[in-house]
Amino acid sequence: xxxxxxxxxxxxxxxxxxxxxxxxxxxxxxxxxxxxxxxxxxxxxxxxxxxxxxxxxxxxxxxxxxxxxxxxxxxxxxxxxxxxxxxxxxxxxxxxxxxxxxxxxxxxxxxxxxxxxxxxxxxxxxxxxxxxxxxxxxxxxxxxxxxxxxxxxxxxxxxxxxxxxxxxxxxxxxxxxxxxxxxxxxxxxxxxxxxxxxxxxxxxxxxxxxxxxxxxxxxxxxxxxxxxxxxxxxxxxxxxxxxxxxxxxxxxxxxxxxxxxxxxxxxxxxxxxxxxxxxxxxxxxxxxxxxxxxxxxxxxxxxxxxxxxxxxxxxxxxxxxxxxxxxxxxxxxxxxxxxxxxxxxxxxxxxxxxxxxxxxx
Amino acid sequence: xxxxxxxxxxxxxxxxxxxxxxxxxxxxxxxxxxxxxxxxxxxxxxxxxxxxxxxxxxxxxxxxxxxxxxxxxxxxxxxxxxxxxxxxxxxxxxxxxxxxxxxxxxxxxxxxxxxxxxxxxxxxxxxxxxxxxxxxxxxxxxxxxxxxxxxxxxxxxxxxxxxxxxxxxxxxxxxxxxxxxxxxxxxxxxxxxxxxxxxxxxxxxxxxxxxxxxxxxxxxxxxxxxxxxxxxxxxxxxxxxxxxxxxxxxxxxxxxxxxxxxxxxxxxxxxxxxxxxxxxxxxxxxxxxxxxx
Amino acid sequence: xxxxxxxxxxxxxxxxxxxxxxxxxxxxxxxxxxxxxxxxxxxxxxxxxxxxxxxxxxxxxxxxxxxxxxxxxxxxxxxxxxxxxxxxxxxxxxxxxxxxxxxxxxxxxxxxxxxxxxxxxxxxxxxxxxxxxxxxxxxxxxxxxxxxxxxxxxxxxxxxxxxxxxxxxxxxxxxxxxxxxxxxxxxxxxxxxxxxxxxxxxxxxxxxxxxxxxxxxxxxxxxxxxxxxxxxxxxxxxxxxxxxxxxxxxxxxxxxxxxxxxxxxxxxxxxxxxxxxxxxxx
Numbered sequence: 001x002x003x004x005x006x007x008x009x010x011x012x013x014x015x016x017x018x019x020x021x022x023x024x025x026x027x028x029x030x031x032x033x034x035x036x037x038x039x040x041x042x043x044x045x046x047x048x049x050x051x052x053x054x055x056x057x058x059x060x061x062x063x064x065x066x067x068x069x070x071x072x073x074x075x076x077x078x079x080x081x082x083x084x085x086x087x088x089x090x091x092x093x094x095x096x097x098x099x100x101x102x103x104x105x106x107x108x109x110x111x112x113x114x115x116x117x118x119x120x121x122x123x124x125x126x127x128x129x130x131x132x133x134x135x136x137x138x139x140x141x142x143x144x145x146x147x148x149x150x151x152x153x154x155x156x157x158x159x160x161x162x163x164x165x166x167x168x169x170x171x172x173x174x175x176x177x178x179x180x181x182x183x184x185x186x187x188x189x190x191x192x193x194x195x196x197x198x199x200x201x202x203x204x205x206x207x208x209x210x211x212x213x214x215x216x217x218x219x220x221x222x223x224x225x226x227x228x229x230x231x232x233x234x235x236x237x238x239x240x241x242x243x244x245x246x247x248x249x250x251x252x253x254x255x256x257x258x259x260x261x262x263x264x265x266x267x268x269x270x271x272x273x274x275x276x277x278x279x280x281x282x283x284x285x286x287x288x289x290x291x292x293x294x295x296x297x298x299x300x301x302x303x304x305x306x307x308x309x310x311x312x313x314x315x316x317x318x319x320x321x322x323x324x325x326x327x328x329x330x331x332x333x334x335x336x337x338x339x340x341x342x343x344x345x346x347x348x349x350x351x352x353x354x355x356x357x358x359x360x361x
Numbered sequence: 362x363x364x365x366x367x368x369x370x371x372x373x374x375x376x377x378x379x380x381x382x383x384x385x386x387x388x389x390x391x392x393x394x395x396x397x398x399x400x401x402x403x404x405x406x407x408x409x410x411x412x413x414x415x416x417x418x419x420x421x422x423x424x425x426x427x428x429x430x431x432x433x434x435x436x437x438x439x440x441x442x443x444x445x446x447x448x449x450x451x452x453x454x455x456x457x458x459x460x461x462x463x464x465x466x467x468x469x470x471x472x473x474x475x476x477x478x479x480x481x482x483x484x485x486x487x488x489x490x491x492x493x494x495x496x497x498x499x500x501x502x503x504x505x506x507x508x509x510x511x512x513x514x515x516x517x518x519x520x521x522x523x524x525x526x527x528x529x530x531x532x533x534x535x536x537x538x539x540x541x542x543x544x545x546x547x548x549x550x551x552x553x554x555x556x557x558x559x560x561x562x563x564x565x566x567x568x569x570x571x572x573x574x575x576x577x578x579x580x581x582x583x584x585x586x587x588x589x590x591x592x593x594x595x596x597x598x599x600x601x602x603x604x605x606x607x608x609x610x611x612x613x614x615x616x617x618x619x620x621x622x623x624x625x626x627x628x629x630x631x632x633x634x635x636x637x638x639x640x641x642x643x644x645x646x647x648x649x650x651x652x653x654x
Numbered sequence: 655x656x657x658x659x660x661x662x663x664x665x666x667x668x669x670x671x672x673x674x675x676x677x678x679x680x681x682x683x684x685x686x687x688x689x690x691x692x693x694x695x696x697x698x699x700x701x702x703x704x705x706x707x708x709x710x711x712x713x714x715x716x717x718x719x720x721x722x723x724x725x726x727x728x729x730x731x732x733x734x735x736x737x738x739x740x741x742x743x744x745x746x747x748x749x750x751x752x753x754x755x756x757x758x759x760x761x762x763x764x765x766x767x768x769x770x771x772x773x774x775x776x777x778x779x780x781x782x783x784x785x786x787x788x789x790x791x792x793x794x795x796x797x798x799x800x801x802x803x804x805x806x807x808x809x810x811x812x813x814x815x816x817x818x819x820x821x822x823x824x825x826x827x828x829x830x831x832x833x834x835x836x837x838x839x840x841x842x843x844x845x846x847x848x849x850x851x852x853x854x855x856x857x858x859x860x861x862x863x864x865x866x867x868x869x870x871x872x873x874x875x876x877x878x879x880x881x882x883x884x885x886x887x888x889x890x891x892x893x894x895x896x897x898x899x900x901x902x903x904x905x906x907x908x909x910x911x912x913x914x915x916x917x918x919x920x921x922x923x924x925x926x927x928x929x930x931x932x933x934x935x936x
Contacts, residue, residue: 316476330461
């Protein structure tokens with residue numbers, strides 16, 4: 001114990017009273033946003049729900065998982081789709097072999113199996129670093145894809161090879177409409193996002209960032225380096241696993257290994273890079289960009305050309321533009337879209353402050 | 362026994378291809394510390410450009426010159442548009458930028474030249490040459506010889522030219538190299554150009570085997586475990602690693618594959634590399650870096 | 655916590671017959687750090703050669719010597735980053751083993767080349783210093799239940815105290831990597847202090863600082879020493895600072911201890927004067 005314990009007891013933010021007013025405003029804003037998110041299916045059509053919002057939510061969730069591992073804990077991890085795949089198949093198998101399991105429990109099971117797999121493939125991170133770790137996680141990518149393709153048990157030995165996702169019912173309520181898919185996704189993604197936010201703002205998150213920024217120093221200040229890394233892999237993979245189950249059940253309506261290939265892994269990685277490494281909110285921006293970019297390009301080209309263009313050509317054009325945009329963003333704003341939005345927000349406030357000087361004290 | 366040898370030799374020759382992609386990678390890594398995921402896309406880009414030009418009636422030699430020029434133009438463009446803006450960026454950003462570059466190259470090559478598979482005939486017969494009980498394809502021997510002379514040429518280039526000395530200096534200590542007046546930008550362009558030449562040769566040899574098509578780009582996925590096994594910064598390691606990966610994956614596929622329903626070629630090199638990593642974390646020929654506090 | 659002082663002190667001063675008077679052989683009972691006959695070699699080159707010394711609770715101890723004398727190596731051995739080939743380091747009578755248990759045992763340190771977490775804010779860096787005390791599981795933290803909210807509040811409050819103490823409140827939410835050098839040094843001290851260490855090891859806390867920055871840093875160190883009761887061991891090249899600050903000076907040269915005693919005694923020591931001739935001016 002230190003000699004003068006009282007020194008440690010003063011402090012406290014100066015202005016606990018002022019805080020409460022801001023808290024009220026904040027709570028109101030959060031409530032309004034939540035209400036809007038819940039009411040969204042009443043405002044937009046089915047196409048937007050099933051082709052944009054549901055995949056956006058699932059990809060965001062996977063992106064958060066990737067961001068926890070790469071953005072926060074600093075571990076180079078290429079293979080998020082492998083853990084999505086594990087989550088999807090585990091959830092499906094729980095439903096298949098234990099049919100009475102409630103739907104949300106199958107999602108949880110998918111996440112947990114993915115977490116265990118993630119921790120396993122994260123083990124090499126205790127010995128190797130940087131790009132060498134890319135290979136370890138790519139091993140997961142290729143091995144998992146092979147496993148689910150070759151071993152029939154995982155897909156219930158179905159002769160047709162086509163798997164149908166289980167009916168989406170929770171406590172007797174059906175979630176099978178496009179709006180239902182969206183609500184189910186929201187029901188899963190919102191609390192998990194909050195949990196991720198809590199984690200990165202607290203001790204665990206600080207420990208991850210410390211490991212990312214300087215491992216030796218992290219150990220000296222008492223961060224359990226190895227445990228932190230494995231926990232990052234496990235939790236990150238949990239998020240990917242749940243996201244994979246969501247992707248399969250709510251978006252595709254089927255489970256298949258090739259939907260979770262290397263390109264999907266890169267897609268998740270790009271979501272995080274574009275959105276902003278080390279930003280949970282940015283992950284949603286990145287996912288929105290990834291989902292909307294091809295749609296927007298499609299429409300733009302159709303508008304310019306006046307007719308639909310050869311899809312192969314369009315796909316290649318998309319690749320060129322997307323790759324160029326990635327390079328441009330990395331060069332111009334390495335902190336990602338989250339930072340761009342932040343800067344815009346600061347500018348907007350400055351602008352507002354200049355022209356409405358008495359709006360706030 | 363002779364069957365075993367044939368599988369082994371087939372695997373070693375496939376390994377030569379992996380080595381060549383890995384060599385391009387090592388060159389770039391040594392000169393700029395960039396983990397260049399676009400090396401596979403460069404193979405596709407080079408082969409597709411070459412084959413599309415020859416299909417339009419351009420003679421072989423001229424097509425070769427044009428493609429080489431294209432690869433050097435590409436190198437200069439990469440230096441300007443990717444490396445220079447990202448000069449102080451963390452390694453992860455550079456890696457992702459090369460992923461973006463891979464998308465650009467793949468998309469560009471296929472937008473310009475189309476997506477169909479092109480046959481490529483280099484005029485070397487595929488007839489087997491018998492040597493006792495074992496027979497080897499003439500083309501495969503040609504490929505191995507070409508790769509060997511390319512490696513020899515590169516080795517000579519980097520041993521006796523100014524660029525080579527500069528490259529070694531930069532790999533050793535980038536700051537000191539700049540301090541003694543080495544033009545890093547020029548060196549990067551040269552090295553990316555050399556990697557482009559390696560990509561072209563690899564693309565032609567491999568393309569003549571399997572057709573010039575998108576899958577050429579995926580050969581980078583075979584080169585990654587090669588790099589792990591050989592170490593990121595060693596050309597000798599890239600060669601050894603390529604041969605190890607090529608031989609072992611074919612042997613595993615033939616002898617272990619049937620027991621587990623086949624198709625293990627996709628992940629076997631990675632698991633092998635992982636095993637190597639746990640024993641030798643810096644690769645067969647890599648140098649261990651020591652963390653100082 | 656009770657040590658066996660007689661046994662401890664029997665062996666330690668042996669290597670240095672010319673140690674000065676105050677903390678010399680007439681040991682008071684309250685020894686905090688006890689370094690015993692430590693030797694360290696890299697590839698056959700001796701960085702430390704049979705070095706023993708002792709630091710008492712509540713003192714300010716300076717480790718000085720020319721470049722390459724083994725000062726940083728000594729600190730790295732004490733903090734478990736280097737494993738000594740021979741000898742041992744005891745803290746409160748118990749052997750220290752490894753960097754991982756350092757903070758739990760009550761030791762914090764700063765580094766010569768600043769080992770801050772560059773991507774984190776000042777507050778996060780400082781709060782991290784006290785995190786090792788927290789017990790909540792990751793589930794409690796994810797759900798903000800149980801011990802987690804309380805511990806988080808405490809970590810931030812305590813960080814706030816230190817931030818005020820070191821006058822870095824204005825930079826609370828700045829990302830550390832973008833701060834100027836002098837401030838980073840201060841943030842690193844803040845992170846170390848927030849662990850409330852019994853012993854604080856400082857590797858050149860004032861290196862590369864201007865005169866004013868040095869003066870401020872001295873004041874912060876003395877504040878920490880007096881208000882928080884922290885025992886300090888510091889490496890410093892500025893002998894003026896050393897003589898002002900410390901009650902105990904240990905001199906290393908070529909990996910050997912050549913003097914150990916009060917500042918006055920060390921200043922007068924012939925071996926020290928010899929070692930410093932030509933190295934740098936006193």
